[in-house]
Amino acid sequence: MDDVETYSSRSKKRRSRFLKFGLAAVIFVVILAIILGVVLSTTARNPSGEKLKSTVITRCEKFVESTNISRDCQKLWNLFEQAYVGRDPCAVPPEAYNPLMAGMHPDPSCNRMLFWSKTKDLVHDFTEKRDCYQTLEDTLLGSVMDGLTWCGKEGTRETFTTDCPGWTDCDNNPVRLFWNRASAGFADAACGDVTAMLNGSIATPFSPASIFASIEVKQFNSTRMNGLNVVLVTNKNDITTCENPSLKVLQKELDPKLKYSCKEVTQSNIQECMLRPDPACGACW
Ligand SMILES: *[C@@H]1O[C@H](CO)[C@@H](O)[C@H](O)[C@H]1NC(C)=O
Numbered sequence: 001m002d003d004v005e006t007y008s009s010r011s012k013k014r015r016s017r018f019l020k021f022g023l024a025a026v027i028f029v030v031i032l033a034i035i036l037g038v039v040l041s042t043t044a045r046n047p048s049g050e051k052l053k054s055t056v057i058t059r060c061e062k063f064v065e066s067t068n069i070s071r072d073c074q075k076l077w078n079l080f081e082q083a084y085v086g087r088d089p090c091a092v093p094p095e096a097y098n099p100l101m102a103g104m105h106p107d108p109s110c111n112r113m114l115f116w117s118k119t120k121d122l123v124h125d126f127t128e129k130r131d132c133y134q135t136l137e138d139t140l141l142g143s144v145m146d147g148l149t150w151c152g153k154e155g156t157r158e159t160f161t162t163d164c165p166g167w168t169d170c171d172n173n174p175v176r177l178f179w180n181r182a183s184a185g186f187a188d189a190a191c192g193d194v195t196a197m198l199n200g201s202i203a204t205p206f207s208p209a210s211i212f213a214s215i216e217v218k219q220f221n222s223t224r225m226n227g228l229n230v231v232l233v234t235n236k237n238d239i240t241t242c243e244n245p246s247l248k249v250l251q252k253e254l255d256p257k258l259k260y261s262c263k264e265v266t267q268s269n270i271q272e273c274m275l276r277p278d279p280a281c282g283a284c285w
């Protein structure tokens, strides 16, 4: 009797243990599915984000190869991405790119650093054809990010390349902050005699709204720099000269320890000069 009762109660216990186990297994599978779903939906990248990543890494690898510097391009991407992913694209903190800048800072080429404002196409044609001067866009970070658009979004790890805020839509957007920060870093590293190519075809070649005026000039440091040489690119019939009031403002803003010079050079002279190869890298002005 006792044995039978014991047996039947054991079997009941076993059945209820089996039921409990089954229930636990079902709950476990459901939870696993939910976690997996969340993980997959946040790690699955949209194609445009994947394309940006591959563009950044390919450009970085090409740069590293052609300049023979040692930089880890996967690390560059990771540092870059961490600045904006998961963030409201109008509320990126100004210091977000500091780790990227610290890890990937440019090697400055003293006496060969070229700043520009409103002369972008000519300047880049010039540094490409005559490999003597270095603009921000000729450094690793500048060349990798030139012309690209990107942003993140709250609540996702994805990178987007469309529907991102434009340059003037909000101050703290990822693209604008990147260029502000990269420009500041480049100017902070400026050393020796520094050149700035400004536009003599406009009324205000040193415009307060430009990155050159609002960020770069403020970073110039006389402990590293000797002076600033302005090359004012002119065309026939231009009335702007080195006597332009905005250039007087520029001169006043510089540390008095820095030498200042300004020279008017015609665009056609620069264009002819850049076609003549010169291994000694003599100036075109
Ligand atoms: C690149 O750098 C490595 C190590 O610094 C050196 O051995 C090699 O000769 C360099 N190559 C070129 C093309 O400069």
Ligand SMILES: *[C@@H]1O[C@H](CO)[C@@H](O)[C@H](O)[C@H]1NC(C)=O
Binding pocket: 118, 119, 120, 121, 122, 199, 200, 201, 202, 233, 267
């Ligand atoms: C100077 O600015 C004018 C007007 O924006 C532009 O058309 C011209 O191409 C610029 N010059 C250079 C050398 O970039």
Ligand SMILES: *[C@@H]1O[C@H](CO)[C@@H](O)[C@H](O)[C@H]1NC(C)=O
Binding pocket: 221, 222, 223
């Ligand atoms: C210039 O650089 C030196 C050395 O890095 C630093 O101590 C100094 O504060 C800088 N000056 C300005 C005006 O930023």
